[in-house]
Amino acid sequence: MGDLLNLLKDRYSERRFDPEKDVEEEKLDLLLEAARLAPTAHNNQAFRLYLLKGEKGRSILSTFNAPVHIVITGLEEEAWVRKQDSFNAVNLDIGIAGTHIMLEAEDLGLKSCMICDFDVEELTNNLQLPGNEKPVLALAIGYPSQASRPAKKHYQRKSIDELLTIIA
Ligand SMILES: Cc1cc2nc3c(=O)[nH]c(=O)nc-3n(C[C@H](O)[C@H](O)[C@H](O)COP(=O)(O)O)c2cc1C
Numbered sequence: 001m002g003d004l005l006n007l008l009k010d011r012y013s014e015r016r017f018d019p020e021k022d023v024e025e026e027k028l029d030l031l032l033e034a035a036r037l038a039p040t041a042h043n044n045q046a047f048r049l050y051l052l053k054g055e056k057g058r059s060i061l062s063t064f065n066a067p068v069h070i071v072i073t074g075l076e077e078e079a080w081v082r083k084q085d086s087f088n089a090v091n092l093d094i095g096i097a098g099t100h101i102m103l104e105a106e107d108l109g110l111k112s113c114m115i116c117d118f119d120v121e122e123l124t125n126n127l128q129l130p131g132n133e134k135p136v137l138a139l140a141i142g143y144p145s146q147a148s149r150p151a152k153k154h155y156q157r158k159s160i161d162e163l164l165t166i167i168a
Helices: 003-010 025-036 054-060 090-107 120-126
Strands: 047-053 068-074 111-115 134-142
Touching (some): 003 090, 025 047, 025 090, 047 090, 054 068, 068 090, 090 134
Antiparallel strands (some): 047 068, 068 134, 111 134
């Protein structure tokens, strides 16, 4: 089995970070580079990144004791739109950028948790976002604490038979 599939198997959402162990600046740079390299529909790159760290960062977003958060915002008006049904790709693009960050974090020995359950209005105000920018996804990032372990849901994946239709 390839390295990537092993990494995908081993990864789980971290909700027990070590608050004392900061993420090295070089690793933060690599996480941001991973996001920058993400493919987006029509290459529109209609997202922006906010790196929240230190006291100030934690006063804006604080989940699971993570020392660092990256918030990805979307610019719906800049994203690619499918003509036939007006489908806007902004959230898909952000999901992919977030996945790049998540997998790069894992590869660097860090852990992460994607977070959508935040107060959009509060985060918009605290980040002082312009009116055309909306926070869509946050990632809590850091090193795991001693108590780190996957939640039950991590083991509750549907079987491939439940997910797949083969047409041949
Ligand atoms: C788009 C998205 C949003 C998520 N939002 C949250 C969240 O707000 N809070 C949380 O604790 N976990 C959140 N998660 C983590 C999921 O609950 C988790 O990925 C899922 O239960 C599978 O577990 P695993 O990541 O450990 O394999 C989110 C995951 C995704 C992909």
